[in-house]
Amino acid sequence: xxxxxxxxxxxxxxxxxxxxxxxxxxxxxxxxxxxxxxxxxxxxxxxxxxxxxxxxxxxxxxxxxxxxxxxxxxxxxxxxxxxxxxxxxxxxxxxxxxxxxxxxxxxxxxxxxx
Amino acid sequence: xxxxxxxxxxxxxxxxxxxxxxxxxxxxxxxxxxxxxxxxxxxxxxxxxxxxxxxxxxxxxxxxxxxxxxxxxxxxxxxxxxxxxxxxxxxxxxxxxxxxxxxxxxxxxx
Numbered sequence: 001x002x003x004x005x006x007x008x009x010x011x012x013x014x015x016x017x018x019x020x021x022x023x024x025x026x027x028x029x030x031x032x033x034x035x036x037x038x039x040x041x042x043x044x045x046x047x048x049x050x051x052x053x054x055x056x057x058x059x060x061x062x063x064x065x066x067x068x069x070x071x072x073x074x075x076x077x078x079x080x081x082x083x084x085x086x087x088x089x090x091x092x093x094x095x096x097x098x099x100x101x102x103x104x105x106x107x108x109x110x111x112x113x114x
Numbered sequence: 115x116x117x118x119x120x121x122x123x124x125x126x127x128x129x130x131x132x133x134x135x136x137x138x139x140x141x142x143x144x145x146x147x148x149x150x151x152x153x154x155x156x157x158x159x160x161x162x163x164x165x166x167x168x169x170x171x172x173x174x175x176x177x178x179x180x181x182x183x184x185x186x187x188x189x190x191x192x193x194x195x196x197x198x199x200x201x202x203x204x205x206x207x208x209x210x211x212x213x214x215x216x217x218x219x220x221x222x223x224x
Contacts, residue, residue, distance in 0.1 A: 004157075025155050033211060043158070043201070045211035056210060098210050103148075105157030 002027070002105035004094050005074075012112045019079040019086070021109045025094030028067070032075045033103070034067060037089040048098075050074060082113045117141075118204055120215035122205045127222050135218045137202035138184040147185050148212060149178050150201040158201055161187075192222045 150158035164180035
């Protein structure tokens with residue numbers, strides 16, 4: 001039973017480009033959460049999705065960031081027109097229900113904006 | 115304001131030297147306190163959930179305890195492979211996500 005799969009593991013983008021981060025949850029998990037970890041800071045919640053629905057995006061910056069979890073395929077976190085401050089590790093977690101327990105995290109995507 | 119504070123920020127131990135990590139929290143209506151381990155370049159790995167004051171859980175050399183204001187992660191006779199960052203987190207009231215502390219970076223020296 002594969003864990004939460006994130007790709008790419010490392011992503012380098014120039015300022016102004018778009019970054020697309022993918023997350024495939026564990027088999028049987030229909031709840032996906034995205035977190036961001038800035039250097040020397042803790043993990044910060046960004047968005048919580050179920051299939052085809054955004055449930056809570058209270059932690060998502062209002063501009064340039066969007067997330068989706070389509071009926072088929074992985075969840076996507078998209079960052080448009082990236083800036084240096086977007087450089088961070090982005091983690092996806094999945095759970096079988098909408099409760100905080102049962103989180104399984106992926107290994108993350110490390111985004112570097114140059 | 116909801117807060118989770120971990121101390122110390124960093125801890126260096128000799129192999130076999132037991133110690134404790136602290137996580138203090140100020141959240142209303144605690145719905146569990148979570149401990150994770152994070153190795154460099156990897157995602158957090160779930161260790162324990164504690165739900166009520168007085169509860170204890172153990173796993174190998176780790177034991178987590180919970181009071182009404184804080185949680186401790188006790189590490190008994192640590193080994194170099196216990197070196198990692200240990201994170202605690204709480205679910206915020208009315209939310210489905212976790213609020214994380216900034217972690218304690220543990221280094222165990224052979």
